[in-house]
Amino acid sequence: MLILSRKLGESVTIGNDILVKVVAVSGNQVRLGIEAPREIRVLREEIFNAMQEENRAAAAAPDTNRRLGDALKRLLPNVPDKNDEPK
Amino acid sequence: MLLSDCSQTFPTKTMNQSSEPVTAPGAAAAAIALVEKEILIPEGLLGFPDDQRFKFTRFDPGDGGETPFFLLISMDSEISFALVHPDSLCAGYRVPVIPELLARLEAASEAELLPLLIVTVRDRVEDTTVNLQGPLMINPVSRRAVQLVVEDYPLRYPLLKSLAGEL
Numbered sequence: 001m002l003i004l005s006r007k008l009g010e011s012v013t014i015g016n017d018i019l020v021k022v023v024a025v026s027g028n029q030v031r032l033g034i035e036a037p038r039e040i041r042v043l044r045e046e047i048f049n050a051m052q053e054e055n056r057a058a059a060a061a062p063d064t065n066r067r068l069g070d071a072l073k074r075l076l077p078n079v080p081d082k083n084d085e086p087k
Numbered sequence: 088m089l090l091s092d093c094s095q096t097f098p099t100k101t102m103n104q105s106s107e108p109v110t111a112p113g114a115a116a117a118a119i120a121l122v123e124k125e126i127l128i129p130e131g132l133l134g135f136p137d138d139q140r141f142k143f144t145r146f147d148p149g150d151g152g153e154t155p156f157f158l159l160i161s162m163d164s165e166i167s168f169a170l171v172h173p174d175s176l177c178a179g180y181r182v183p184v185i186p187e188l189l190a191r192l193e194a195a196s197e198a199e200l201l202p203l204l205i206v207t208v209r210d211r212v213e214d215t216t217v218n219l220q221g222p223l224m225i226n227p228v229s230r231r232a233v234q235l236v237v238e239d240y241p242l243r244y245p246l247l248k249s250l251a252g253e254l
Contacts, residue, residue: 052133055132060168
């Protein structure tokens with residue numbers, strides 16, 4: 001990880017198109033201003049990580065079909081019960 | 088079945104309240120038109136940057152019935168995702184759409200886009216949730232998609248309650 005020190009009001013540039021500026025400092029909280037092309041996604045890291053984790057939890061091996069089928073049978077009790085078919 | 092209002096269940100501060108919900112009347116038809124087609128997700132999904140080509144199919148519950156679910160099956164690895172349209176869960180799901188997103192998806196307007204949500208099936212099926220925070224925005228014509236992050240909505244929305252209309 002590249003470590004740089006900045007004072008309030010100073011900035012770093014990333015590549016040609018991204019700027020990160022220290023806009024305010026209050027106690028242990030730092031307010032950052034970010035200029036970047038709009039198509040570049042800027043997220044708090046915990047949001048990014050949580051989304052990755054959620055995608056990973058959702059990404060299923062071939063038994064997704066069976067598990068979702070089981071879920072539906074529990075949630076919609078009127079669905080007739082049949083033998084599971086292989087995917 | 089009375090669906091809860093997405094925007095009342097999850098009040099949003101940042102969205103333009105006068106914008107129309109993304110779900111256009113032809114949404115169901117747009118999803119069905121994609122069945123058995125290939126979709127390209129140029130940046131992949133968060134956590135799966137190398138999975139870019141997917142086959143889009145209906146979910147088959149195995150009893151000949153119809154469900155509101157679809158499957159996205161990776162052609163680059165062994166993974167697959169179950170998808171559901173937000174209209175099946177709540178009314179008025181809105182996603183901020185910027186011009187750069189439209190350009191990336193080769194769409195002319197928001198109305199052309201199809202939002203689909205990823206379902207996380209869990210070991211306890213009652214705990215199954217839907218990711219309203221990371222919708223897949225699909226252009227059914229170009230068959231390109233991007234996963235957005237919309238922080239106003241929850242990452243894990245209980246599927247059970249929404250289908251029963253309790254939320």
